[in-house]
Amino acid sequence: MESFKILEIKESVFADNDRQAAILRQELQEKGIFLLNLMSSPGAGKTTTLLRTIEALGAEFPIAIMEADIDSEVDARAISNTGVKTIQLHTGGMCHLDADMTRQGLLGLDAPAGSLVVLENVGNLVCPAEFDTGAVKNAMILSVPEGHDKPLKYPLMFSVCHAVLINKIDVLPYFDFDMEACKAYIHKRNPEAEIIPICAKTGEGIDIWADWLRQQVHAWQAPRNNKF
Amino acid sequence: MHELGIVFHVIKHLEKVGEEQGLSAVRSVTLELGEVSGVVGEYLTDCWKWAAAKSSLLQASSLQIVTLPAITYCTGCGRTYETVKYGRTCPYCASEDTYLLTGNEVNIKEIEAC
Numbered sequence: 001m002e003s004f005k006i007l008e009i010k011e012s013v014f015a016d017n018d019r020q021a022a023i024l025r026q027e028l029q030e031k032g033i034f035l036l037n038l039m040s041s042p043g044a045g046k047t048t049t050l051l052r053t054i055e056a057l058g059a060e061f062p063i064a065i066m067e068a069d070i071d072s073e074v075d076a077r078a079i080s081n082t083g084v085k086t087i088q089l090h091t092g093g094m095c096h097l098d099a100d101m102t103r104q105g106l107l108g109l110d111a112p113a114g115s116l117v118v119l120e121n122v123g124n125l126v127c128p129a130e131f132d133t134g135a136v137k138n139a140m141i142l143s144v145p146e147g148h149d150k151p152l153k154y155p156l157m158f159s160v161c162h163a164v165l166i167n168k169i170d171v172l173p174y175f176d177f178d179m180e181a182c183k184a185y186i187h188k189r190n191p192e193a194e195i196i197p198i199c200a201k202t203g204e205g206i207d208i209w210a211d212w213l214r215q216q217v218h219a220w221q222a223p224r225n226n227k228f
Numbered sequence: 229m230h231e232l233g234i235v236f237h238v239i240k241h242l243e244k245v246g247e248e249q250g251l252s253a254v255r256s257v258t259l260e261l262g263e264v265s266g267v268v269g270e271y272l273t274d275c276w277k278w279a280a281a282k283s284s285l286l287q288a289s290s291l292q293i294v295t296l297p298a299i300t301y302c303t304g305c306g307r308t309y310e311t312v313k314y315g316r317t318c319p320y321c322a323s324e325d326t327y328l329l330t331g332n333e334v335n336i337k338e339i340e341a342c
Contacts, residue, residue: 004255004342009245013237013259013334094233126266127230188324 017131020099024106024134032113034061034217035106037135039157042123044143045167047075048200049209050118054082056210057116061217064111066119068097075120085109096127099134116217125154136220139163144175148182155189163194163212170199231271235279238336239286246285246341254289254341262333263298263312289339298331 028035040046054063064085067076076088087109091097097105102119111117119135121128140161142150145168151158158164164186166179183195194212198205242254257276261267273291280286298311304323311331317324 004340006338006340007245007249007251008338009242009336010338011241011336013234013241013336016237016241094236095230096233098233098237127233130230130266131233 014130014132017098017100020103021132021134024099024103025136028134028136029220029223032221033106033111033115033117034137034220035102035133035135036116036118036213036216037121037128037133037138038118038141039121039125039128039138039161040123040141040143041125041146044123044141044146045200046120046123046141047078049141049165049167049198049206050079050120051082052200052203052206053118053210053213054079054084056206057214058082058084060214061116062112062114064109064115064117066102066105066109066117068101068105068120068122070094070122085111091122095122095124096131097121097133098131102133102135114221116213125150125157129154129157129160137162137216139165141165141167142182143168144171144177147175148178148185151182151185151189158186158193159190161190161193162216163196163209165205165209166195166197167200169197169204170202231267232275232279234267234334235272235275238276239279239283241336242339243283243285245339249341251285251341254286254339256290256292256340257286258292258294258337258339260294260296260333260335260337262296262331264328264331265334267334269293269295294337296330296333299329300326300331301329302326 038046050065065079066087066089068089068091070091070093073088076086079086087105089105119133138161140157186193186195196205196209198209261269276291280289299308300311301308302318302323303325304318305321307320309319316326318326
């Protein structure tokens with residue numbers, strides 16, 4: 001009978017994903033593709049914000065969207081009506097995308113060099129924050145009805161995001177949402193975060209968001225463009 | 229589900245180790261979970277039973293969980309304290325300028341295999 005022995009593994013579960021994510025980012029840089037990981041809770045307005053973003057930047061970059069959901073294709077359909085390249089990813093019950101799933105999605109999407117690709121992550125403020133997808137930048141949308149205390153309740157999400165969009169500001173008069181407190185809570189956990197109040201429905205603030213995103217894409221693609 | 233994703237990562241990693249080391253069966257797998265990792269041990273065990281059953285290497289294995297304590301460091305006064313007890317505000321100097329030293333881990337510690 002074979003004897004069992006102890007094997008030390010000493011491997012962080014997140015370490016392997018982090019390595020995969022770093023490799024994916026390197027590949028994206030070589031191809032000149034900018035990948036944005038967009039996160040929020042369900043119903044915060046990711047798809048509507050994306051439609052506005054496509055309107056604002058669609059003439060400047062080829063845009064492609066990866067929709068990650070547990071099930072259904074409603075988001076992918078809404079996006080593909082704009083004529084933008086889109087792919088629907090089903091996570092099969094899982095609450096987040098990891099770097100390997102993102103890579104598979106990018107393969108299927110086959111976006112051209114110079115593209116701005118947005119990954120619309122699964123609606124959830126917890127798990128997507130823990131798994132690096134390989135995206136160049138992370139952004140999240142907090143909508144006014146969710147409340148200004150969310151940065152305190154979901155600190156990790158707010159600390160991994162480079163930009164925080166505060167959406168649905170048109171309904172501010174109807175909610176006890178303290179914008180200044182919200183900004184302070186976000187900056188307490190993440191002093192570098194760019195906070196942009198928007199209303200995806202009316203288009204308010206979308207120009208500021210589009211400016212920020214344009215700058216990030218140019219900065220990422222600059223080393224490649226400078227070679228020529 | 230959060231725990232399921234973690235279980236898939238663990239299984240993928242161990243199957244790679246099994247192949248590299250020529251292992252035929254794993255009897256137990258020990259994971260280290262930080263106290264504030266946000267991973268629920270009970271859910272993890274349930275997911276493990278379901279997912280490991282599909283792996284010939286891991287189907288007879290049991291999952292052991294070791295909890296690692298969460299410790300926070302205070303930049304204000306340079307002391308450390310128990311995270312779970314006091315949260316983000318330092319109990320010594322009331323500073324909120326603190327960060328987690330340990331407690332966020334999800335590690336595969338060791339396996340018992342042949």
